[in-house]
Amino acid sequence: MNKFRSQRLVIVLLLCGILWLVNLSLGSVQIPLKSLLERIAGNPFPHSSWEIILMEYRLPKSLTVLLAGIGLSLSGLQMQTFFRNPLAGPYVLGISSGAGLGVALLTMAGTAFGIQVLGNPGNSWSLVGAASAGAMGVLILMGLAAWKVKDSMTLLIVGLMFGSATSSVITLLAYFSAAEELKLFTIWSMGNLGNTGWEDLGYLAGAVVLGLIPALFAIKSYNAMLLGETYAMSMGINFQKLRWTMILSTGILTGSITAFCGPIAFIGIAVPHLARLLFRTQSHSILFPATAGVGVLILLACDTISQLPGMATSLPINAVTTAFGAPLIIWMIMKRSFSEEF
Amino acid sequence: MENPENRQSDKEGFVRANDLELGYRSGAKTHRVASGVSFSLFRKELTCLMGPNGVGKSTLLKAIMHQHPPLKGEVWLGNSPASHLSEKERAKRVAVVLTEKIATGLLTVRDLVALGRIPHTGWWGQLNPVDQAKINEVMELTSISQLAHKNVSALSDGQRQTALIARALAQDSPIMVLDEPTAHLDLSNRFEIMYLLRDLARKASKAILVVTHDLEVALETADKLWLMDARQPLLTGSPEDLMISGGIQRLLPGKKWRVDAVTGKIIRNTAPLPCKIEGPEPLVSWVKNALRKNPELNLPDTIFLSENPFSIKATFSQNQHRFDSISEMIRFLQERLKQKISF
Numbered sequence: 001m002n003k004f005r006s007q008r009l010v011i012v013l014l015l016c017g018i019l020w021l022v023n024l025s026l027g028s029v030q031i032p033l034k035s036l037l038e039r040i041a042g043n044p045f046p047h048s049s050w051e052i053i054l055m056e057y058r059l060p061k062s063l064t065v066l067l068a069g070i071g072l073s074l075s076g077l078q079m080q081t082f083f084r085n086p087l088a089g090p091y092v093l094g095i096s097s098g099a100g101l102g103v104a105l106l107t108m109a110g111t112a113f114g115i116q117v118l119g120n121p122g123n124s125w126s127l128v129g130a131a132s133a134g135a136m137g138v139l140i141l142m143g144l145a146a147w148k149v150k151d152s153m154t155l156l157i158v159g160l161m162f163g164s165a166t167s168s169v170i171t172l173l174a175y176f177s178a179a180e181e182l183k184l185f186t187i188w189s190m191g192n193l194g195n196t197g198w199e200d201l202g203y204l205a206g207a208v209v210l211g212l213i214p215a216l217f218a219i220k221s222y223n224a225m226l227l228g229e230t231y232a233m234s235m236g237i238n239f240q241k242l243r244w245t246m247i248l249s250t251g252i253l254t255g256s257i258t259a260f261c262g263p264i265a266f267i268g269i270a271v272p273h274l275a276r277l278l279f280r281t282q283s284h285s286i287l288f289p290a291t292a293g294v295g296v297l298i299l300l301a302c303d304t305i306s307q308l309p310g311m312a313t314s315l316p317i318n319a320v321t322t323a324f325g326a327p328l329i330i331w332m333i334m335k336r337s338f339s340e341e342f
Numbered sequence: 343m344e345n346p347e348n349r350q351s352d353k354e355g356f357v358r359a360n361d362l363e364l365g366y367r368s369g370a371k372t373h374r375v376a377s378g379v380s381f382s383l384f385r386k387e388l389t390c391l392m393g394p395n396g397v398g399k400s401t402l403l404k405a406i407m408h409q410h411p412p413l414k415g416e417v418w419l420g421n422s423p424a425s426h427l428s429e430k431e432r433a434k435r436v437a438v439v440l441t442e443k444i445a446t447g448l449l450t451v452r453d454l455v456a457l458g459r460i461p462h463t464g465w466w467g468q469l470n471p472v473d474q475a476k477i478n479e480v481m482e483l484t485s486i487s488q489l490a491h492k493n494v495s496a497l498s499d500g501q502r503q504t505a506l507i508a509r510a511l512a513q514d515s516p517i518m519v520l521d522e523p524t525a526h527l528d529l530s531n532r533f534e535i536m537y538l539l540r541d542l543a544r545k546a547s548k549a550i551l552v553v554t555h556d557l558e559v560a561l562e563t564a565d566k567l568w569l570m571d572a573r574q575p576l577l578t579g580s581p582e583d584l585m586i587s588g589g590i591q592r593l594l595p596g597k598k599w600r601v602d603a604v605t606g607k608i609i610r611n612t613a614p615l616p617c618k619i620e621g622p623e624p625l626v627s628w629v630k631n632a633l634r635k636n637p638e639l640n641l642p643d644t645i646f647l648s649e650n651p652f653s654i655k656a657t658f659s660q661n662q663h664r665f666d667s668i669s670e671m672i673r674f675l676q677e678r679l680k681q682k683i684s685f
Binding site for chain 2: 084217219220223224226227228230231233234235236237238276280281282283285337339340341342
């Protein structure tokens, strides 16, 4: 890693730190930065309500942002390199649709079929369970498809088709469901980073680490994939193994994050591009830390915007990521020649 | 230093195969592309694999790379059959340059070349001093050291091809296989790349196999030619021997074309021109060239050519005409044809 890139990485990490403090400070109740720093130094807050807001809500939420930012953007990076497609993201293999189907069955099947299929939709753990089950279901189906299908483009198309198929089931469920259930599902699909308590956070962190380990061992293989499948194989890369690594890593990462936070839009597609743009490289030993850092930075920024002071409630996170993500992608498409990189 | 495993006798090729059946399996079906293929590829030699499209040249390459293992028979890489080697061991014996598009616009040339070290590095891909030295060495060898920090997207086609060759060299394998490395290059780069490969074969003691359609360059640079056509198994030999024996004609199936036995140029089989042409070479050849392109014309009885200044004297049964250029004569003959038709 040369000097320019190390400097950039340090800047990104510093910005993450600053933004994290801002994120903890801002919200419907503002905690001044000074008090926050004193609290970190060990002095208690002047108001005990701040302590509760920080420890029970903002801190776990910001840690969720950290995990989701790393997990989603690294999933996106792996997908884009593996499929050599700039539009690939963590959800192209249908993971979010699968999770969505699980949640839709939980929340809406009650009225649609007249029976409660899965647990109590009001309980946050049953939401997580339903989303995980749905994501795992699609992951297993994709695994079976990967067994049969040899080339990566076909796999990509199969993934998109799975996504469409599950979406159509969700649409049917939505059509027959009652208004309040539909709202419950719609709110889930807007994403929510603030629903993970400390206990959930432990599980999420475990899953994200589990998903990252195979990806870290595949850094070299992803570099080889820049030259395409045939070159990669000629350099001794086991392509089938890499494919399973990719499916498992992105499946575990996006599956667990979607289970706890709902489908978070745009981060997975946009962040790897932003990292390439900022660090001017395609080498994955640089792009992995860079993408993770930029992912945390962007999602922290989006989350901070969603809870800006002066608003009684926070905005849905997907409204913010999309509002930022869409212009970003348009800007990048205008500015860059993707044909050199994909 | 020579790896003892890679040592070999001089008589046997470094890559060799006997009576291969080439093809691929898709599902329960097998598609046979060629059979009875035998060959020996030697170190320090540049070998060109030539033949019409669709006869199985790529399948043969893929058999050597072990991506489509042969349906029958074994390809030996050094002292072991390809199928007995692990992916990594194969990568240390065979490096490739392919035709497919690479997506490394944001990598520097040095990063690209460094990718060749992948079979030699640990799981993180960290380069040790040995790797660094090898990268420097191959960039020196291919004269691209001054491009090291340029992005691959900023290279010309010829430079990019050279960088890809350097990447294959960095893989440090005794065998290099290249699929049409000169396909999109301009005239001088076609020669540059092939001379570079010829040089590398000797200096770095590589066995190099190049698929090409470029007969002119192959005749000039190759130590051996492997000719493939749809009917018979591989025919191998030095380009000169194949020219003399006429084996080279297998490149051009059908009766329409042939390789000129003197120049090695591809020419169309035509009846001799019904016209006597006299004068010095190369003037006569070029006039013939122009007349062959216009077979509909009625030719003069005799044509006399003279140099300095160039002039053409054409005699018809009754009269004589003079021209200062070939195109002037052709125009005249075309006019004459039109008048004849209108009468």
